[in-house]
Amino acid sequence: MDVMIHSSSFLLPELPADQTSGAGPTYALVLLNQHLPRFTPLLWKHVYAAQLRVCADGGANRLYDELPGLFPDEDASSVRNRYKPDMIKGDMDSIRAEVLEFYKNMGTKIVDASHDQDTTDLHKCVAFVRDFYADTETSTLCILVVGALGGRFDHEMGNINVLCRFSTIRIVLVSEDCLIQLLPSTHHHEIHIQSSIEGPHCGLIPIGTRSGSTTTTGLQWNLTNTEMRFGGLISTSNIVRGGIVTVQSSSDLLWTVSLKKS
Amino acid sequence: MEAMVHSSSFLLPEIPAGDGDGLKYALVLLNQRLPKFTPLLWKHAQLRVCADGGANRVFNDLPLLFPHETPSDVRTRYKPDVIKGDMDSVRTEVLEFYRNMGTKIVDESHDQDTTDLHKCVAFIRDFHADTEDTLCILVAGALGGRFDHEIGNINVICHFSATRIILLSEDSLIQLLPSARHHEIHIQSSVEGPHCGLIPIGAPSGSTTTTGLQWDLSDTEMRFGGLISTSNIVKGEVITVHSTSDLLWTVSLKKL
Numbered sequence: 001m002d003v004m005i006h007s008s009s010f011l012l013p014e015l016p017a018d019q020t021s022g023a024g025p026t027y028a029l030v031l032l033n034q035h036l037p038r039f040t041p042l043l044w045k046h047v048y049a050a051q052l053r054v055c056a057d058g059g060a061n062r063l064y065d066e067l068p069g070l071f072p073d074e075d076a077s078s079v080r081n082r083y084k085p086d087m088i089k090g091d092m093d094s095i096r097a098e099v100l101e102f103y104k105n106m107g108t109k110i111v112d113a114s115h116d117q118d119t120t121d122l123h124k125c126v127a128f129v130r131d132f133y134a135d136t137e138t139s140t141l142c143i144l145v146v147g148a149l150g151g152r153f154d155h156e157m158g159n160i161n162v163l164c165r166f167s168t169i170r171i172v173l174v175s176e177d178c179l180i181q182l183l184p185s186t187h188h189h190e191i192h193i194q195s196s197i198e199g200p201h202c203g204l205i206p207i208g209t210r211s212g213s214t215t216t217t218g219l220q221w222n223l224t225n226t227e228m229r230f231g232g233l234i235s236t237s238n239i240v241r242g243g244i245v246t247v248q249s250s251s252d253l254l255w256t257v258s259l260k261k262s
Numbered sequence: 263m264e265a266m267v268h269s270s271s272f273l274l275p276e277i278p279a280g281d282g283d284g285l286k287y288a289l290v291l292l293n294q295r296l297p298k299f300t301p302l303l304w305k306h307a308q309l310r311v312c313a314d315g316g317a318n319r320v321f322n323d324l325p326l327l328f329p330h331e332t333p334s335d336v337r338t339r340y341k342p343d344v345i346k347g348d349m350d351s352v353r354t355e356v357l358e359f360y361r362n363m364g365t366k367i368v369d370e371s372h373d374q375d376t377t378d379l380h381k382c383v384a385f386i387r388d389f390h391a392d393t394e395d396t397l398c399i400l401v402a403g404a405l406g407g408r409f410d411h412e413i414g415n416i417n418v419i420c421h422f423s424a425t426r427i428i429l430l431s432e433d434s435l436i437q438l439l440p441s442a443r444h445h446e447i448h449i450q451s452s453v454e455g456p457h458c459g460l461i462p463i464g465a466p467s468g469s470t471t472t473t474g475l476q477w478d479l480s481d482t483e484m485r486f487g488g489l490i491s492t493s494n495i496v497k498g499e500v501i502t503v504h505s506t507s508d509l510l511w512t513v514s515l516k517k518l
Contacts, residue, residue, distance in 0.1 A: 120493065150406055153434040153512045154459030158492035165487055178409045203410030208486025209465060230464025231421050231508070236414035237377065252487070256409045 032147035033058030056121035058094030090121035218242035291316035294403035313378035315351030347378035404429035467507035474498030
């Protein structure tokens, strides 16, 4: 079974040398309509290709309203000029008219997908990013999503479901407090912990299905061929012990780790 | 088998006479920002339990909801009956404050296998052992913050599937609809809706049928990785749900 390596290096102030100049993952950034984490500008910086900062509908309101607040010594309009999304996509039922006009006038591509009520705004954005990079190996693509957690619980679950539906693409949901990603059962996983920015609290969650067997190393309470299911044992409030956590499971699991306050 | 009836009448200023089937409420307060309607839940509850750092939240956040009163008056009125958990979050001065006021303190730090919410639910069930059918446990501060905590709280309601437990945040309500029962959810449209969802959190559901939703399900399969019902809309006053697996029902709460 192939090993899939995970690292939250996108949260480091500078990307490691081996990841600059195109050698590392290709990042894309999707902004959703919840309070944006304080490190959003850092993620924005790490996204190299110009076409890959996408606001999902009301995520544009958040960008417009909240980014200036992160740079109190700068003039709001110069912050907005610097943080211009490449695209705004979704069903357009949340974005404010003046925000839409502002970014349209600045050259942001607007894609109204309101005819499609069957998929969430995040689903539409992930599908767009995946199609945009159709020629690139999906194994090097990593979609970072901010604003996916908090607010309405059904939205949160809908966002988690997008990870499950696009299980062959690396998608990381990032909030102020934690990150979440899917560990597909098709791979053995090595999670390299960046202890300056993440941990120690973590969990492994058998989302949507019982997992007959999970084995881990590097955790305070490791699992050894352990069954996990909702209603029974799931691994929450666990603690990262090593620099590397390994996970192998018979079902897809969600990995979650806490983020340190900057 | 009889239908299981659900109603969020605990969110109404007064619980209508004859409503709620004589349910007795207990309130558990967890360590996240407490919703603005927490005093209302407190009023309806007969037993109020803080899970560890939930006591910090009662101490800090409740006075903010009554800006015209002195904090110490508010704290005296809103005194929990029990503080229970592993005590790694509650501040020493908060613990002492409530201990001096007569709150029962139960230190369970020896038990690292269950979450603080699990301990509180088990305690309340034992306390109400004779009247389990009419017990409804309201949990404030269950969502937000660390995702693993949120999921741990959801797992508690899956584990205690025979007990009515309702997780509440400022934005949403979540409860378990046990499988194979016919569920009737009476919508209190002044306080909840219209956004809602049905989520097969622990296992795929081979068949779910609903009435009263914008996008009703009709013998529909649901599973993570495929279709789950989110961003649905409540259309009727009564939603019915019948499923072959346990589902989470969630509905949005209106801003006060």
